[in-house]
Amino acid sequence: MSMMEEKVPGHKGRAEDGKWPWMHIVGFVISIVLTLIALRLVLAHAMAPSGLFVTIMVLAVLQILVQLFFFMHILEGGGPRWHLWMLTLGFIFVFTIVAGSIWIMTFGAEAY
Amino acid sequence: MPDDTLNVSHFLVTGDPLIYGADVSIVVVSIAIVAVLTYYRKWGWLWREWLTTVDHKKIGIMYMIAALLMLFRGGVDALLMRMQLAFPNTRFLEAEHYNQIFTTHGTIMILFMAMPFIFAMMNIAVPLMIGARDVAFPYLNAISFWMFFFGAMLFNLSFVIGGSPDAGWTSYPPLAESDFNLGPGENYYLLALQISGIGSIATGINFFVTILKMRAPGMTLMRMPLFCWAILATSILIIFVFPVLTVALALLLIDRIAGAHFFTMLGGGNPMMYINMFWIWGHPEVYIVILPAFGIFSEVVATFSGKRIFGYASMVASLMAIAVISYFTWVHHFFTMGAGPGVNSFFALSTMIIAIPTGVKIFNWLATMYNGRVRVTVPMKWALGFIPNFAVGGATGVMLSVAPADYQYHNSYFLIAHFHQTLIGGVVFGMLAGMYYWWPKMFGFVLEERYANWGFWWFNIGFYVCFIPQYLLGFMGMTRRIYTYPTGMGWSTLNLISTIGAFMMGLGFLFIAAGIVYSIFYGERDTTGDPWNGRTLEWSVPSPAPHYNFARIPVVTSRDAWWTMKKERKQGVLPPGEDEIRPIHMPKNSGRPFILSLSFFVAGFGLVFHWYILTVIGFSAVAACLLLRSFDYDTDYYIPVDEIKKTEASYGRS
Incomplete structure (x- = not known):
């Protein structure tokens, strides 16, 4: 069984979409x-x-x-709820990497 | 970038009898493999059944074999190091050779032993546990395996061609930069990790989608076996952290090959940034390898206690909590870098917090066993051995997390003992438990107990003999990565004991391997498909599982689905879903994943030696494989009902 059998929301199969x-x-x-x-x-x-x-x-x-x-395809919506969860988690992690790295690499130059 | 890397005398590593020995054994083994395959006319079989397979069970088996081989190689590295350190002032290995050995030991054990071992377990078990016929993207799964395989081969090749990397498994600049590290060794490290890393990310995506989209009807998330939850958490971590490693390694590679200055002091770069990025990946990575082990222990403990797992919801919550919090702890690997008290306090606290969900899990396993009818089988022994082992590892971890105290422990043998306690006592014990537990499902026979018990006891006792002295050595000031030490430091006795322990573990490994060979010939066949009286769906299909897994997709009505089905059958209730067998939609085998990954290997090898023509050829072949796949519409087929019925009948089922 492959993913092709399922209807993935927001995803158009190649058969119905011949456009460039x-x-x-x-x-x-x-x-x-x-x-x-x-x-x-x-x-x-x-x-x-x-x-x-x-x-x-x-x-x-x-x-x-x-x-x-x-x-x-963030606008196509209609997916299951965990899409939103994972996107949020992704943003939290990206923020952590960037902000954390900046904070760490200032080497105490900040007042804590 | 010295051009003399092109010299033949630099190309083949020369001057060390150990490496000449390895050269000879590689040639002999290669000739033997080719001879055996040719003599028994097995080339076609090898290609059709294994190299081109997209079956998750076969891919899992190949991952496991590779992991065991790499465990052997990494283990030999460890024994060589322990031999060197057994006595003071030893001249068994030279400093440079010792550096190469601890580098390859660490890299192989984490990336080419632990990672494929967890991939092996998740490939074998997850689709069967959730009632699916394969993973979501079987073709991508084959690519993942072959990318790992050729990455590992590229890394191991460095041993005899060009020289091994020697800047530690963390490969910190400036030591790993081309100014200080002239040979191709570090290039091998960077490219091998990149290539196998592509495979790892693909596996993370694959299992994330598989678990969320391919569960059998009725299997809600909260009815999933805990192993699947553990793999879901692992997949999330893989997806989010492996890209960070990819970027760190790519920047270092650009530094080395194109002369950039991301991590050099002179050109305005900062080597500390590499360390920072490496551990953003590196700390979650240890949870990537330990969470599947936690999942396996949850299955093994529940099965052999004859009880459902205690505190299922809290187990799920702690898995997810670990997955998220592990992202916020990375600085504890470099408290001594001097990032300031604010930074160190934050990361010390987050590190202590992550011990809480881990503790919850330990207590839940104990509570599951409490009042259960515990059967002390081989997988259960590894699970039982794990608990005290990991408790000590966790406690020393909390000691290390105290930032001021860490200034004492940092990079001492205390640290070495701590992370071996969690990685061996946690990951290796877990993977071996899983191997013994699912072996009948993979091969159709149970691994023999006597050898396995000898293996367990030698390995388990050897572990403590090897690593408890190292805690003490750490307190006594012995630092990691030193290749020799003078007499009169007071370290000699403890080092000798530690070496004896390492050899006991080696003996344990030999017993495990011997037990596998013995069982291939004399192992008890598993005709029931359910040798352990299991609780989850993988035990509902015959052993070894037919390639389509389930003739009928099961309908799940509760947690521990197979346990419930067995109970209902005993009471005469017919399980739902016993309807007609229908043709099964399956993916076709393909040789392209193998060729694609081989092309990556060629391209990587070219980059290692700056032979850019080879790189261009390799990447052109990669592009060709991708294009061909895009225009390949013949990727799947249906198994006719007759054939399914015939297969099921051969297992004595209808």
Whole structure:
């Protein structure tokens, strides 16, 4: 028994969908462009370090949004409840990694 | 990036009799395997039945064989180290060789022994336990296995070609950077872990989807066996933490191969960031390998106590709590880095908190046994041996979690003893319990008890003889990763005792292996499909399970579904779902996962030695495999009813 027998919500089988996957291609191109912008800014020393950090963070958040909207079909909804649970957990973990790493790597420069 | 890595004298490792011995044995074993396969005309069988299989049970068996082989290799590494440390001022291994051995020992035991062993157990048991006919993505499952396999092969190849990695299993920069580590060893480490890591992430996704989407009708989440809950928690952890390792390793690889400066001090990078990212993965990783062991103990203890598990809901809650909290504890691996009291206090507290759900589980197992009719079979022995073992490991873990005290214990033999106590006493004991428990389901015969008992006692007692002295050595100031020590430190006796213990464990392993060989010839056949009087659905099908698992998908009405069905049958109640057999939809075998992973191996090998042509060839083959799969519409088939009936009849069932 494979997944194909089941009706996965928000997922269209190949038989009923012969159209060119525009959403995926657009998402793919946008995510590559976002990455190249970040790389270019760093290589060219385009800003002061603090400005670079902020810009890269903004680009990273945009990257997350591209993934969610173009590939993970966040708007198509209607899935089981654990979708929401897992997405929340994912956000908590991402926040933990980023905020935790920044906190740890300041080496006590903060007032605790 | 020195170009002289291309020299032949650097290519094959030379100058060490141990490695020449390994060269000879690798050649001899390879010739023997090829000769046997050719003589018995088994090449076709090997390809059709194993290399191309997408059957979760066969993939599980292959994972298990690989894990046992890697346990042997990692164990030999351990014995070599213990021989070197048995007496002061020994000249058995040179410093560099010792570094390579503790690096490969750690890497192999965690990533190429513990990981495949848990994958083996989840592949074999989870679909059968939830009443499914395979995992959600069988083709991806085969890719996972072969990615692991070729990752492991790439790593092991470093031993004879190019030289092993020697910067520890954690591979910290700056030591692991190309400035300090000239040979290809670290490249092997990075690429082997990347390749097998792809497989691990795919397995996490696969089992997450399998458990949430493929349960038999009536099996609600709260009716699932606890092992499935444990695998669900493990899968969640794998999905969320392995990408972090991937990024850390990729950045280090870019540093080494392309001369970037993510983790070098000189170029504005920061090596501490690697340590930080490594442990964001590394700490959840130890829960990734221990949670399946917890799941196995829950099944084994319930089955052999003849009772349903005590405190099922609290077991589920603590599994999930561990899965989430384990994400917030990683700094306790580097309290001494100096991140400041605020950081250390937070992570010390989170580490202590995670001991609570773990304690809950221990008490629940004890309460399950309480007033039960306990049968002390071999799997139960490993479960019973685990409890005191893990209690000590947990207690020393809480000692280590106290940040100020950790400045004393950090990187001493106290730490070594602690994590071996949890990883051997927890993971290895758990996986061996699972192996003995599910062996009849895999192969159709029970493993013989006498050898298994000898194996258990030698391994269990040897464990304490080996590692209790190491706690003391840690207090006495012996640090990890030293390759020799002078006389007069007061360490000699304890080190000798520890080495004796290590050899006792080695003997235990030999008994276990001998017991397996003996049982292949003389083991008691399991004709019932339910040799342990089990409680969960995997025991409702014949042993070994037919490749479609269930002729009819069972309908589940309660927790411990098979136990209830047996009870109902005794009372004359016909179980629901005894309707007509219908054709079964199954995935087709494919050789592509094997070829795809082999291509990754070729690409990885090219990157190790900076032979980019080989890398391009390898990745082109990978792309070709992916494209071919996209246009492959012939991926599944139906087993006709006649064939199912014939198979069922051959097991004496209708």
